[in-house]
Structures are given as C-alpha cells and as structure tokens.
Amino acid sequence: MHVRSNETRTMEDIKKYMQQVGQQARTASRAMAMADTNAKNRALENIAAAILADSAKLIAENAKDVAKAKIEELDAASIDRLTLTEKTVKSMAEGLLQIAALPDPIGEISDMKYRPSGIQVGKMRVPLGVIGIIYESRPNVTADAAGLCLKSGNAAILRGGSEAIHSNQAIAACVHQGLREAGLPETAVQVVSTTDRAAVGELITMKEYVDVIVPRGGKSLIARISEEAKVPVIKHLDGICHVYIDDEADLEKAIRIADNAKTHRYGVCNAMETLLVHKSVAAQVLPDLCRIYLDKGVELRGDDAARAIIPQMNTATEEDWRTEYLAPILSVRVVSDLDEAIAHINTYSSQHTDSIVTENYTKAMRFLREVDSSSVMVNASTRFADGFEYGLGAEIGISTDKIHARGPVGLEGLTSQKYIVLGNGQVRI
Amino acid sequence: MHVRSNETRTMEDIKKYMQQVGQQARTASRAMAMADTNAKNRALENIAAAILADSAKLIAENAKDVAKAKIEELDAASIDRLTLTEKTVKSMAEGLLQIAALPDPIGEISDMKYRPSGIQVGKMRVPLGVIGIIYESRPNVTADAAGLCLKSGNAAILRGGSEAIHSNQAIAACVHQGLREAGLPETAVQVVSTTDRAAVGELITMKEYVDVIVPRGGKSLIARISEEAKVPVIKHLDGICHVYIDDEADLEKAIRIADNAKTHRYGVCNAMETLLVHKSVAAQVLPDLCRIYLDKGVELRGDDAARAIIPQMNTATEEDWRTEYLAPILSVRVVSDLDEAIAHINTYSSQHTDSIVTENYTKAMRFLREVDSSSVMVNASTRFADGFEYGLGAEIGISTDKIHARGPVGLEGLTSQKYIVLGNGQVRI
Known part of the structure; x- marks a missing residue:
C-alpha cells in the first residue's frame, strides 16, 4: 500500500x-x-x-x-x-x-x-x-x-x-x-x-x-x-543532572569536573543543571569556579548561602531545582552534608546522571548506593553518560526507566x- | 487510615x-x-x-x-x-x-x-x-x-x-x-x-x-x-507448551519426556498441552506413548494422521491448538519436518516453554535458536520450567513477556x- x-x-x-x-x-x-x-x-x-x-x-x-x-x-x-x-x-x-x-x-x-x-x-x-x-x-x-x-x-x-x-x-x-x-x-x-x-x-x-x-x-x-x-x-526523559562537591573533595578535580559538566556542551541531557556544594568548602571553591562560569557567559542562580559568596548570582527559586535548562544557566545550592545532597538529588534529579566529587571512600560508596539514578559517578564529569563513552558502541537513547533498560x-x-x-x-x- | x-x-x-x-x-x-x-x-x-x-x-x-x-x-x-x-x-x-x-x-x-x-x-x-x-x-x-x-x-x-x-x-x-x-x-x-x-x-x-x-x-x-x-x-500469561519428537529422537527418552510433561501434574502452566511427532516415527512411538496416556485417563485429540495410528483419539480442531487445557487432555499432531514443528510452535505456543527430543545436533541448535519462547529445551521435560529447578531459589511468576524479565x-x-x-x-x- x-x-x-x-x-x-x-x-x-x-x-x-x-x-x-x-x-x-x-x-x-x-x-x-x-x-x-x-x-x-x-x-x-x-x-x-x-x-x-x-x-x-x-x-x-x-x-x-x-x-x-x-x-x-x-x-x-x-x-x-x-x-x-x-x-x-x-x-x-x-x-x-x-x-x-x-x-x-x-x-x-x-x-x-x-x-x-x-x-x-x-x-x-x-x-x-x-x-x-x-x-x-x-x-x-x-x-x-x-x-x-x-x-x-x-x-x-x-x-x-x-x-x-x-x-x-x-x-x-x-x-x-x-x-x-x-x-x-x-x-x-x-x-x-x-x-x-x-x-x-x-x-x-x-x-x-x-x-x-x-x-x-x-x-x-x-x-x-x-x-x-x-x-x-x-x-528517555529529561536530564536534570547534579554534581555534588563534598567537603573532602580534591578542589582542583572539583573545579575541572564542575566546569566540564556544565560548559562542555549546553544543550545535552547529560550536562549538569544544578551544582551542590558542601558548606565547608563553598567559600573556597565557588569564587574560582564561578569566575570560569561567568567568563563563559553562564548565568548563575543560587540559594542565599551561595549568593552570599558570589554576589553576581541571581536568586534560585524552587522551580530552578526542577528545571533542565539545556542552556548556559546553572543553579547552585550550598548543602550541610552528604545526606542533604543525596536528599536534594533524590527529590529533584530526573534520575539521569549524578556525580560526587570526594576523596572519602565511605561517602563515595554511600553516594553510589543511595543515589537512585541511571548513572551514578564518583570524580567524573556527568558528560560521560553516553553509549560510546561507556563502550556500548552506539545508543538508541538514555533510559531513565528502571524496567528493562536503565541508562x-x-x-x-x-x-x-x-x-x-x-x-x-x-x-x- | x-x-x-x-x-x-x-x-x-x-x-x-x-x-x-x-x-x-x-x-x-x-x-x-x-x-x-x-x-x-x-x-x-x-x-x-x-x-x-x-x-x-x-x-x-x-x-x-x-x-x-x-x-x-x-x-x-x-x-x-x-x-x-x-x-x-x-x-x-x-x-x-x-x-x-x-x-x-x-x-x-x-x-x-x-x-x-x-x-x-x-x-x-x-x-x-x-x-x-x-x-x-x-x-x-x-x-x-x-x-x-x-x-x-x-x-x-x-x-x-x-x-x-x-x-x-x-x-x-x-x-x-x-x-x-x-x-x-x-x-x-x-x-x-x-x-x-x-x-x-x-x-x-x-x-x-x-x-x-x-x-x-x-x-x-x-x-x-x-x-x-x-x-x-x-x-505471566498461559502456558501452551509443546514437546516435539523428532525423527532422530531417542524414542525411549521421547516417551519418558512426553509422559512426564503431560502427566506429572495437569493443572500447571509448564505442562505440555500439544504433542508434535515427526511423521517418520509416529507409527513407532505413538502406540506405546498413547497406551500410557490412556491408562492414566488422558483424553487424546489428534489430527487425521495421528488418529490413523491411534483410533481411540478424538478429532482435534483448530481451537485445540490454541487451548491451555490444564487438565488430562492432550492434543497430538503429526508434522512433516522440523520446520513444520517450529512453525506450529511459533504460531500456537504461548511463548512459555517448548521442548524438542532429538539426537541430532543441528536440529537441536536450530530449535533452541528459532523457537521464540521464554524457555526452550532439548531432551528435557517442560515441567522443569520453574524457578527452583532453574536455581533461582523461588519465583514470583513465569514471565511470557520479552521486556525486562523472561521466563x-x-x-x-x-x-x-x-x-x-x-x-x-x-x-x-
């Protein structure tokens, strides 16, 4: 016919x-x-x-x-x-x-x-x-x-x-x-x-x-x-991906990963949309990192604690945590500990890809086990969530389902x- | 509440x-x-x-x-x-x-x-x-x-x-x-x-x-x-399971398996409902096998070729090939070759469990590959399709789906x- x-x-x-x-x-x-x-x-x-x-x-x-x-x-x-x-x-x-x-x-x-x-x-x-x-x-x-x-x-x-x-x-x-x-x-x-x-x-x-x-x-x-x-x-739903910078992070790795996860490409599902930073290192890591973002033209939207460190940030609303920007926009939140980071991710993440930056073994293992996303990473950019990078050769998509195929x-x-x-x-x- | x-x-x-x-x-x-x-x-x-x-x-x-x-x-x-x-x-x-x-x-x-x-x-x-x-x-x-x-x-x-x-x-x-x-x-x-x-x-x-x-x-x-x-x-849909007795079957094994697959328990999803027999061995294997069935009170329903060998058989209708009896009833069909057996199974089987009895390597491999069911067997009773028998320890059911879990x-x-x-x-x- x-x-x-x-x-x-x-x-x-x-x-x-x-x-x-x-x-x-x-x-x-x-x-x-x-x-x-x-x-x-x-x-x-x-x-x-x-x-x-x-x-x-x-x-x-x-x-x-x-x-x-x-x-x-x-x-x-x-x-x-x-x-x-x-x-x-x-x-x-x-x-x-x-x-x-x-x-x-x-x-x-x-x-x-x-x-x-x-x-x-x-x-x-x-x-x-x-x-x-x-x-x-x-x-x-x-x-x-x-x-x-x-x-x-x-x-x-x-x-x-x-x-x-x-x-x-x-x-x-x-x-x-x-x-x-x-x-x-x-x-x-x-x-x-x-x-x-x-x-x-x-x-x-x-x-x-x-x-x-x-x-x-x-x-x-x-x-x-x-x-x-x-x-x-x-x-294959949206990718609201997170990077969490732990208080025991190697800050040099943290900056490299958080930069890459956001700015390597903007319109892709494995780009970071929200950065979470432990309160003990926020004042150390945010100034250098945000200078990179601002130089690259990334709009920053933060919570009060983040804005206290980086005045150029706009105010993040509840809506920001739920948004896949696919654009040079990043929301930033300062958290008190790993529990708060995991809770934020399991609440707002689209269960696509989330990464922790830490040198602490126990926290790395907890993050791997407790974050309920299709790809969970330690000390690596979320941008790696990809069939070629994983060695599958090619992909038909990235599943955010749990049934049959995930990731x-x-x-x-x-x-x-x-x-x-x-x-x-x-x-x- | x-x-x-x-x-x-x-x-x-x-x-x-x-x-x-x-x-x-x-x-x-x-x-x-x-x-x-x-x-x-x-x-x-x-x-x-x-x-x-x-x-x-x-x-x-x-x-x-x-x-x-x-x-x-x-x-x-x-x-x-x-x-x-x-x-x-x-x-x-x-x-x-x-x-x-x-x-x-x-x-x-x-x-x-x-x-x-x-x-x-x-x-x-x-x-x-x-x-x-x-x-x-x-x-x-x-x-x-x-x-x-x-x-x-x-x-x-x-x-x-x-x-x-x-x-x-x-x-x-x-x-x-x-x-x-x-x-x-x-x-x-x-x-x-x-x-x-x-x-x-x-x-x-x-x-x-x-x-x-x-x-x-x-x-x-x-x-x-x-x-x-x-x-x-x-x-976990119905179990219309088949045993196919090939012309190169060990007939002693064939009788043992076909008996067990039907009569070990009647009301279970992995019991055989239709027996397929190669035309070259039908006259050899059906008399002994059907004597066992009739002694155990199994009603037999056959196609013309099967009824020519076993006159006590009733006539099988198209409906019989599609029926999960869960009862002491068996439909019997004589086929010309492996292709006809596989075609029958892929048409009428509920994709639960199907078994071939043969000593021929190539036909065994073809059956394994070409029969589109959740369990495909060579020289074994369909009754083995079970979580305990497979070593899973226990089962929540037997999936006849292809997505996520099969069998x-x-x-x-x-x-x-x-x-x-x-x-x-x-x-x-």
Missing part, C-alpha cells in the same frame, strides 16, 4: 495502513531474528555505501524540509538539528560502519550451569521483535535507529517528525537498498510515510505487532506517548534473554 | 486510600533499598517464626474465608487452593527461610571495565522500588511475594482476592510483626484492605508510586490488567541495574 504523505486520509485509512506496516514488520522480524551476522553486517555496509553514493540527493531532499521549516519559522536550533550537510551525511555512514563492527549480541549463550536434576540451564540472547521508534527533527536518527535495530535482529518501524519527512524518506530508500542487496527483507525497516499524528496513536497501541516503543524527543512528546501507549515504552541503551537494550535447557532425557520427579 | 473491608466506600475514598498506600510504599521503598542484608534476613526469619507461632490463628481466619467460599459455591479446585492447613502454613514459613538463605542481589557490582578515557564503568544491581502484586485464591502468595520483594529491597503492595481477605490480613499481621522486630518499616509490605475492584484500577495506574505490577492469576485477570495498566506489567522471575527479576562510573577527575574532551 503506497500512500503519499500529503494525501488527505481518514482515521480508518491510517489505521489500515499502520496495521499493514505492523504485520509486515512482524513477518520481517522473524527473518531478522534468524539472519546471520554476515548478512546483517553486509546490509549495514551496503546502507552506508548507498548513503554516501546518494549524498547529493539526500542533501537535496533535506533542502526541501529545511526550506519548509524556514517558511514555518522554526527556531534556529531546530533548523540546525534538521539540516544535513556533507559532513553529517558522512558521519551517518560512519555510524553504520561502527555498528557493523560491533559484536553481534544475538545468539549469545551465557550462564550455562548444571542443576542437581542433571539438566543444564542458561540463557540465550534474542531480539525483542519489532521496535517502534518515534523521534523529532534530526534525520540522522533514521540511519542510527535502523542500524541498531538491524544489528540486534529486530524489525523497526520508524516515525520521524513531519518536518523531516523528505529527508527521512530519502534515507529510507538507502536503507531498503542495503537490506535488499544483503538478501534481507526491506520491510525490516519501515519509515512511516504519513505525517498524520493518528499514525503515532496507532503505532503505540498495536500490541500484536509492536514489542517496544522508544521515543526520542522533547519531554512533552515522551510524556504523551507514555500516557497513551499500550506497548511497553523505553523512556544508555545500546544493542543489548534492544534484546531479551530466553532460558535454554539442555537435557539428556531428564524428567521431573 | 484504617478502613474495614466490608465498609461501603465511594470511589473517592478508595482513591484516597490507595494514594496513601502508594505514598507509604514509596517512602518505605527508600528505607528498603538501603537496608542491609542482615536486617532483611532477620525480617524474613521473624516473619517465618510469627507464621509458625500464629499457625492456629491463621487457620482459624482462613476457615472464615473457606466457609464463605462454600456458601458462594466456589468450585472444588478454588477451595482447595484457598485452604490453609498446618502443612501449608509450615511450608509458607519454610519458603521464607529459603528466601533468607539466598544471596542478596542488591548492591552487586559487575562488569567494571576501564575505558580509554580512564573512567571505569560497570553496573550496580538496585531494587525496582515499589512492586504491586495482584493475585487470586492462594493465600501463600501473600507470604511468598512479601518475602521476595523484601529480600530484593523493594516495597510491596499486595492485593489478594476478596475470597482470601481474612487469610491475607492474618498473614499480613505476621509480616508486619517480622518487619517491625527487624527495625524495618511495616509499610514495606502493605496488604490492601479493601476488596473493591476499584482499588486494582487505582493500583495499576499510580505511576508516581508504583514501579511495576506483577499479576498472578487467570488469563482474564491478566488480560484486563495489561489492558488498563499505566504502570509496566510483568505478565521464571526470581529475585533478579525484581531488580534493575544502574551504571556506576569511578573516575579520578576525568572530564570529557
């Missing part, structure tokens, strides 16, 4: 279309689960080659999306995320080759142990089945997500933003070519061709065809999807483990 | 009551996550002791439930599941001591690896938080579920069936006594005091207070909960892993 994106369609049409997409994905997922490592890697290499070969075409299709975005007066940051250049096209292709180079997680057998009954029990890693990915703006997600799902033996249904529809369809053509050339079903990766929102509603409720939904995008998109989904969702989600997060039992005629007695 | 179960209440009251239960559970979950192994084990031992000491009282409270069930003419099997005896009370206490003897999963650190940046990255096992368990009939689930949640550092909200309310409240009193004596919050295990169905509706949608729902019970209960839940659900769910299934990063002042460059 071919339906053009600009066609007027009824809800009934969209439902039918999505059901067909779902059925095709389910069928393709069976072939993908059986596909051998070579076929999957060949497909990834073919897709990379097709993307490089079609570079000019991709950029031309992308230009249509960018032109429309400018007419519709999208903000500069969104247009920037949307725009494909020769460099970003090249890095899409490189990303796929990096995924090809990763070990195949599927079929991995682990923990085989003999039991008193004589059976041997362990686990085998298998794909999840069909993964629905809903995302905004960045067209490179189309290639990344297709590559990760493909390598992990899953079928993917990709639903990008309407603002990137031409770019995404052009990338999809490269993906299909690569799959076809490797002898794998083209329907293993389907890019939803309608920009109608009803398609999302259908995708997240087709339990018979979709095993998990991965939303990538703004907080409101993800909140809406979690609210309405009938299919399990691996959520950066790489190939393994897109798989499941089944039990396998090897016997020799054993029966239960 | 104390509300009696027989009180008439408005929806508003129930919502308020459940919200309070949820808040208390969330608060208790923080204390439980920090509780050390000794405190948790002491609580388990105390609860076991309280259950043994209160044995007569538990049986007396249970008698109220049983009397009511008889008046309401519940079927014999349900009354049997509901009834507590001195023996079942003793085994409840023993179950708790077994959980105390298991290693504590919480705080376990694994996979710590140095990355090129100099940071060391790995995982720490942590509790999920608050677990809601919804179950029917068997009051022993109250003790089992409380024990598993407690040991895995979670808070539990237990919602048993209305038919077992007196039994469950009496067991809850023992649980609270045990927690109190160990210095842990009593609210770590709360048994919902109202039998109103609206309480379930509230429990499965309180995302702010509940991290996961584990339903244990009939198919319709679980289907309804999955449909309405806003909280992630670890499902028997023990203590680990009630936990999550967060990333931990140990640095020495590293920053992202």
Whole structure:
C-alpha cells in the first residue's frame, strides 16, 4: 500500500495502513531474528555505501524540509538539528560502519550451569521483535535507529517528525537498498510515510505487532506517548543532572569536573543543571569556579548561602531545582552534608546522571548506593553518560526507566534473554 | 487510615486510600533499598517464626474465608487452593527461610571495565522500588511475594482476592510483626484492605508510586490488567507448551519426556498441552506413548494422521491448538519436518516453554535458536520450567513477556541495574 504523505486520509485509512506496516514488520522480524551476522553486517555496509553514493540527493531532499521549516519559522536550533550537510551525511555512514563492527549480541549463550536434576540451564540472547521508534527533527536518527535495530535482529518501524519527512524518506530508500542487496527483507525497516499524528496513536497501541516503543524527543512528546501507549515504552526523559562537591573533595578535580559538566556542551541531557556544594568548602571553591562560569557567559542562580559568596548570582527559586535548562544557566545550592545532597538529588534529579566529587571512600560508596539514578559517578564529569563513552558502541537513547533498560541503551537494550535447557532425557520427579 | 473491608466506600475514598498506600510504599521503598542484608534476613526469619507461632490463628481466619467460599459455591479446585492447613502454613514459613538463605542481589557490582578515557564503568544491581502484586485464591502468595520483594529491597503492595481477605490480613499481621522486630518499616509490605475492584484500577495506574505490577492469576485477570495498566506489567500469561519428537529422537527418552510433561501434574502452566511427532516415527512411538496416556485417563485429540495410528483419539480442531487445557487432555499432531514443528510452535505456543527430543545436533541448535519462547529445551521435560529447578531459589511468576524479565522471575527479576562510573577527575574532551 503506497500512500503519499500529503494525501488527505481518514482515521480508518491510517489505521489500515499502520496495521499493514505492523504485520509486515512482524513477518520481517522473524527473518531478522534468524539472519546471520554476515548478512546483517553486509546490509549495514551496503546502507552506508548507498548513503554516501546518494549524498547529493539526500542533501537535496533535506533542502526541501529545511526550506519548509524556514517558511514555518522554526527556531534556529531546530533548523540546525534538521539540516544535513556533507559532513553529517558522512558521519551517518560512519555510524553504520561502527555498528557493523560491533559484536553481534544475538545468539549469545551465557550462564550455562548444571542443576542437581542433571539438566543444564542458561540463557540465550534474542531480539525483542519489532521496535517502534518515534523521534523529532534530526534525520540522522533514521540511519542510527535502523542500524541498531538491524544489528540486534529486530524489525523497526520508524516515525520521524513531519518536518523531516523528505529527508527521512530519502534515507529510507538507502536503507531498503542495503537490506535488499544483503538478501534481507526491506520491510525490516519501515519509515512511516504519513505525517498524520493518528499514525503515532496507532503505532503505540498495536500490541500484536509492536514489542517496544522508544521515543526520542522533547519531554512533552515522551510524556504523551507514555500516557497513551499500550506497548511497553523505553523512556528517555529529561536530564536534570547534579554534581555534588563534598567537603573532602580534591578542589582542583572539583573545579575541572564542575566546569566540564556544565560548559562542555549546553544543550545535552547529560550536562549538569544544578551544582551542590558542601558548606565547608563553598567559600573556597565557588569564587574560582564561578569566575570560569561567568567568563563563559553562564548565568548563575543560587540559594542565599551561595549568593552570599558570589554576589553576581541571581536568586534560585524552587522551580530552578526542577528545571533542565539545556542552556548556559546553572543553579547552585550550598548543602550541610552528604545526606542533604543525596536528599536534594533524590527529590529533584530526573534520575539521569549524578556525580560526587570526594576523596572519602565511605561517602563515595554511600553516594553510589543511595543515589537512585541511571548513572551514578564518583570524580567524573556527568558528560560521560553516553553509549560510546561507556563502550556500548552506539545508543538508541538514555533510559531513565528502571524496567528493562536503565541508562544508555545500546544493542543489548534492544534484546531479551530466553532460558535454554539442555537435557539428556531428564524428567521431573 | 484504617478502613474495614466490608465498609461501603465511594470511589473517592478508595482513591484516597490507595494514594496513601502508594505514598507509604514509596517512602518505605527508600528505607528498603538501603537496608542491609542482615536486617532483611532477620525480617524474613521473624516473619517465618510469627507464621509458625500464629499457625492456629491463621487457620482459624482462613476457615472464615473457606466457609464463605462454600456458601458462594466456589468450585472444588478454588477451595482447595484457598485452604490453609498446618502443612501449608509450615511450608509458607519454610519458603521464607529459603528466601533468607539466598544471596542478596542488591548492591552487586559487575562488569567494571576501564575505558580509554580512564573512567571505569560497570553496573550496580538496585531494587525496582515499589512492586504491586495482584493475585487470586492462594493465600501463600501473600507470604511468598512479601518475602521476595523484601529480600530484593523493594516495597510491596499486595492485593489478594476478596475470597482470601481474612487469610491475607492474618498473614499480613505476621509480616508486619517480622518487619517491625527487624527495625524495618511495616509499610514495606502493605496488604490492601479493601476488596473493591476499584482499588486494582487505582493500583495499576499510580505511576508516581508504583514501579511495576506483577499479576498472578487467570488469563482474564491478566488480560484486563495489561489492558488498563499505566504502570509496566510483568505478565505471566498461559502456558501452551509443546514437546516435539523428532525423527532422530531417542524414542525411549521421547516417551519418558512426553509422559512426564503431560502427566506429572495437569493443572500447571509448564505442562505440555500439544504433542508434535515427526511423521517418520509416529507409527513407532505413538502406540506405546498413547497406551500410557490412556491408562492414566488422558483424553487424546489428534489430527487425521495421528488418529490413523491411534483410533481411540478424538478429532482435534483448530481451537485445540490454541487451548491451555490444564487438565488430562492432550492434543497430538503429526508434522512433516522440523520446520513444520517450529512453525506450529511459533504460531500456537504461548511463548512459555517448548521442548524438542532429538539426537541430532543441528536440529537441536536450530530449535533452541528459532523457537521464540521464554524457555526452550532439548531432551528435557517442560515441567522443569520453574524457578527452583532453574536455581533461582523461588519465583514470583513465569514471565511470557520479552521486556525486562523472561521466563521464571526470581529475585533478579525484581531488580534493575544502574551504571556506576569511578573516575579520578576525568572530564570529557
């Protein structure tokens, strides 16, 4: 069924279309689960080659999306995320080759142990089945997500933003070519061709065809999807990350880490949004650290104790502790002890990434154990919370959920483990 | 807030009551996550002791439930599941001591690896938080579920069936006594005091207070909960399990396994419901095997090819392939080859447990890889699909989901892993 994106369609049409997409994905997922490592890697290499070969075409299709975005007066940051250049096209292709180079997680057998009954029990890693990915703006997600799902033996249904529809369809053509050339079903990766929102509603409720939904995008998109989904969702919510400078911190490390966590990049989910400082070292560490921030143009918002030390700070409100700025703004709070720091984090953190700077072993261990976030760090910048930095190779997102996958989600997060039992005629007695 | 179960209440009251239960559970979950192994084990031992000491009282409270069930003419099997005896009370206490003897999963650190940046990255096992368990009939689930949640550092909200309310409240009193004596919050295990169905509706949608729902019970209960839940659900659906006797099977093993898988116990989810036999060995193996079944009073329902060999078989319909009998009934189908066997299983199996009997290596490996079920076996009875048999120690259920936990769910299934990063002042460059 071919339906053009600009066609007027009824809800009934969209439902039918999505059901067909779902059925095709389910069928393709069976072939993908059986596909051998070579076929999957060949497909990834073919897709990379097709993307490089079609570079000019991709950029031309992308230009249509960018032109429309400018007419519709999208903000500069969104247009920037949307725009494909020769460099970003090249890095899409490189990303796929990096995924090809990763070990195949599927079929991995682990923990085989003999039991008193004589059976041997362990686990085998298998794909999840069909993964629905809903995302905004960045067209490179189309290639990344297709590559990760493909390598992990899953079928993917990709639903990008309407603002990137031409770019995404052009990338999809490269993906299909690569799959076809490797002898794998083209329907293993389907890019939803309608920009109608009803398609999302259908995708997240087709339990018979979709095993998990991965939303990538703004907080409101993800909140809406979690609210309405009938299919399990691996959520990547906001990143309100903290650095806590303990009274037993090495202050040189503290300044380096707190600087990097805030200013290395502003618009990323693993950037620090709130700095917590122990009251005994606040007067020592804040002047040097804040000079760095102010020199880099970071707006500071502090509590009374922090403002008493750094008069250039604005006043932080309750709202500040709950805000992911994604901007050169930092809230600063002076705390009395580790307990107060942990309590602040467990209250306001989005359970993404939080770091302590301390030389004290017991406090480091307590922080690791007691902070309930997907990544908890000692003496390291929150900016390390990332699939590449963790050695996963690539990530589909960073889960702030506790179920199934927590933290950066790489190939393994897109798989499941089944039990396998090897016997020799054993029966239960 | 104390509300009696027989009180008439408005929806508003129930919502308020459940919200309070949820808040208390969330608060208790923080204390439980920090509780050390000794405190948790002491609580388990105390609860076991309280259950043994209160044995007569538990049986007396249970008698109220049983009397009511008889008046309401519940079927014999349900009354049997509901009834507590001195023996079942003793085994409840023993179950708790077994959980105390298991290693504590919480705080376990694994996979710590140095990355090129100099940071060391790995995982720490942590509790999920608050677990809601919804179950029917068997009051022993109250003790089992409380024990598993407690040991895995979670808070539990237990919602048993209305038919077992007196039994469950009496067991809850023992649980609270045990927690109190160990210095842990009593609210770590709360048994919902109202039998109103609206309480379930509230429990499965309180995302702010509940991290996961584990339903244990009939198919319709679980289907309804999955449909309405806003909280992630670890499902344990029906067990339509298969044994496939290959043409290269050791027929002596085949008969032993197929007999055991069907007749060891009938009313359990890991019993075989459909036997698949390769056409080349059907005439050899079916006569001896079916004589055993018929001697044990098992009704046989076969396809035409099977009935040509065993005339005492009734005719199997399409419906039979989709049915979990939980009774002395078996459907039998003759297949042409391994592909047909796998296709049948992947079409009709409930993805619980399926087993192949074969001496052929390649077919065994293909079956393991291609059958998409939570437990896949070679030359072993499906009856082994069980937490104790697998060495998990105890199980909260058997998940037929792919997300988070698949197969028997023990203590680990009630936990999550967060990333931990140990640095020495590293920053992202």
